[in-house]
Amino acid sequence: MRLGMVIDLKKCVGCYACVVKCKQEHFLPTGMNWRRILISETGEYPNAQKHVYPVLCNHCADPVCVSVCPTGATKRLETGIVVVEEDKCVGCRYCVVACPYQARSYHREEYPYFPHQGPTAFEILREKLYPHQRKVVLKCNFCIERIEKALGQGLKPGENYEANTACVNICPTKAMVFGDLDDPDSEVSKYIREKRAQQLHPEYGTDPSVYYVIS
Amino acid sequence: MGEQLTMKGKGLSIQTRNYEFMVKFTPQREWIEKQGILMLLAMFFIELGAGTFLVSSFFQNRSGMLTGWLLCGLLGGGFHLLYLGHPGRFWRMLFSSGLKTSWISRGLAFVLLFLVGGFLNLFSPSETEIGKYLLFLTNIFAFLTVIYVGFVMAAVNGIPLWNTALLPILYLVLGIWSGLGVTLLNFLASGTKVTTLGTVEHLSRLFLFLFAFLVFVYLVCVRYQHTAGEASVKTIVIGKLAPLFWIGVVFMGILLPMASLLMETIPPYLLFLLIIFELIGDFALRYCVLKGALYPPLVPTNMD
Numbered sequence: 001m002r003l004g005m006v007i008d009l010k011k012c013v014g015c016y017a018c019v020v021k022c023k024q025e026h027f028l029p030t031g032m033n034w035r036r037i038l039i040s041e042t043g044e045y046p047n048a049q050k051h052v053y054p055v056l057c058n059h060c061a062d063p064v065c066v067s068v069c070p071t072g073a074t075k076r077l078e079t080g081i082v083v084v085e086e087d088k089c090v091g092c093r094y095c096v097v098a099c100p101y102q103a104r105s106y107h108r109e110e111y112p113y114f115p116h117q118g119p120t121a122f123e124i125l126r127e128k129l130y131p132h133q134r135k136v137v138l139k140c141n142f143c144i145e146r147i148e149k150a151l152g153q154g155l156k157p158g159e160n161y162e163a164n165t166a167c168v169n170i171c172p173t174k175a176m177v178f179g180d181l182d183d184p185d186s187e188v189s190k191y192i193r194e195k196r197a198q199q200l201h202p203e204y205g206t207d208p209s210v211y212y213v214i215s
Numbered sequence: 216m217g218e219q220l221t222m223k224g225k226g227l228s229i230q231t232r233n234y235e236f237m238v239k240f241t242p243q244r245e246w247i248e249k250q251g252i253l254m255l256l257a258m259f260f261i262e263l264g265a266g267t268f269l270v271s272s273f274f275q276n277r278s279g280m281l282t283g284w285l286l287c288g289l290l291g292g293g294f295h296l297l298y299l300g301h302p303g304r305f306w307r308m309l310f311s312s313g314l315k316t317s318w319i320s321r322g323l324a325f326v327l328l329f330l331v332g333g334f335l336n337l338f339s340p341s342e343t344e345i346g347k348y349l350l351f352l353t354n355i356f357a358f359l360t361v362i363y364v365g366f367v368m369a370a371v372n373g374i375p376l377w378n379t380a381l382l383p384i385l386y387l388v389l390g391i392w393s394g395l396g397v398t399l400l401n402f403l404a405s406g407t408k409v410t411t412l413g414t415v416e417h418l419s420r421l422f423l424f425l426f427a428f429l430v431f432v433y434l435v436c437v438r439y440q441h442t443a444g445e446a447s448v449k450t451i452v453i454g455k456l457a458p459l460f461w462i463g464v465v466f467m468g469i470l471l472p473m474a475s476l477l478m479e480t481i482p483p484y485l486l487f488l489l490i491i492f493e494l495i496g497d498f499a500l501r502y503c504v505l506k507g508a509l510y511p512p513l514v515p516t517n518m519d
Binding site: 036041051055073089092097102134135136200 | 234236237238241243246298300301302304305307311312313314316317318319323367370371373510512513514515516517
């Protein structure tokens with residue numbers, strides 16, 4: 001199994017719902033986003049063009065972050081999800097520097113959302129439900145908790161609400177499809193084939209599992 | 216993230232703010248800004264120490280070997296541990312799968328083997344047959360210690376300034392050149408005979424020219440390799456880092472030592488100053504290489 005995603009840029013409206021949902025789902029600290037929206041422009045008026053790219057960890061098949069990790073804290077699971085074991089991370093940040101997609105963040109310190117006004121309900125809940133270690137590297141984990149639970153229940157990734165990542169579920173235009181790239185009959189594989197989706201910067205040689213329908 | 220990095224040339228202006236992250240050329244920050252400066256210090260002292268040990272061992276200068284060992288172990292290793300988020304977990308670097316693929320793991324193994332070998336050499340008689348073999352082995356690990364930092368950086372394919380086979384060679388030359396400088400300082404301090412001093416000086420001059428040549432070739436190669444490489448080189452040569460590069464690397468590190476070749480005899484105090492300038496040049500170049508590192512944009516831009 002190799003879990004992956006396709007993002008249809010023709011459907012994406014750049015609403016940031018996936019960014020916010022991801023932040024909420026994983027109780028991310030201030031200043032950290034596992035998903036981002038990159039917006040660029042090419043050409044000049046009147047032929048200018050705007051490009052909106054939602055980006056996240058590509059969960060590469062040949063991830064450079066895994067090979068450079070000196071402690072084996074970053075590893076690729078059987079499902080193709082690349083995760084960081086926080087207990088093993090030494091905080092050298094080699095993976096942050098080495099990732100050509102810059103999809104990793106170092107959790108330096110915890111900054112309160114509203115300094116001197118006490119923690120918000122979100123911050124209190126985080127400490128109970130989803131505490132992140134300080135001074136380790138964090139990254140998108142393809143909502144591994146819900147995916148593993150769904151797999152345990154015999155659900156197929158991408159086919160059920162429970163077996164989808166939070167960002168895919170929240171997308172108002174259904175611009176993203178999640179599923180097993182190794183299964184040629186999965187919706188994600190069909191989408192990639194039919195729409196001729198492409199990987200972002202395949203020249204880095206990491207074989208990303210996130211595809212984009214560009215034109 | 217709000218810091219600006221401006222670069223003039225070709226009418227191109229590079230600025231990175233939050234919304235420009237990976238949309239424009241994005242600077243590498245983790246290994247140079249804030250706590251990242253410790254990584255620069257670690258790299259500098261580890262290579263300087265191992266280079267000094269290697270050169271001093273060649274000239275059988277035990278005080279130089281001790282200086283190199285201390286520079287590498289105490290300063291280099293100390294700064295590296297201080298940089299880590301969880302220094303108490305550093306042992307995992309040696310006892311995990313990382314050793315097979317990660318240059319940081321390999322580097323730590325080289326450094327530790329060099330330090331252990333160096334300790335045994337320094338504090339045991341080296342005249343015996345076993346002592347000679349041990350010194351030979353230690354020198355191999357010192358050599359690997361000098362060269363590994365270049366490989367750590369060259370393995371990063373997202374940064375064109377680093378992703379070149381020339382970087383390990385440049386860092387090797389830099390490490391040995393600085394090692395020659397520190398060894399020379401040791402000879403000056405201990406009042407060693409003129410013939411040995413002369414040999415070290417001649418070697419130092421040879422490495423000076425090699426260093427100057429490699430810096431030039433490195434920057435030219437990176438400049439034509441990738442647009443981000445071009446932007447990095449411009450940042451170093453005509454951009455934000457230009458004062459440091461021209462004054463620190465070129466003037467103090469290369470031109471002043473070269474100018475001293477015109478003098479028939481160099482008084483010891485001037486030689487001392489020149490070696491300090493050499494070390495400043497070494498440090499300045501390492502700073503420029505870390506600070507000037509840029510990631511190319513992920514999305515289509517007018518910069519392509």
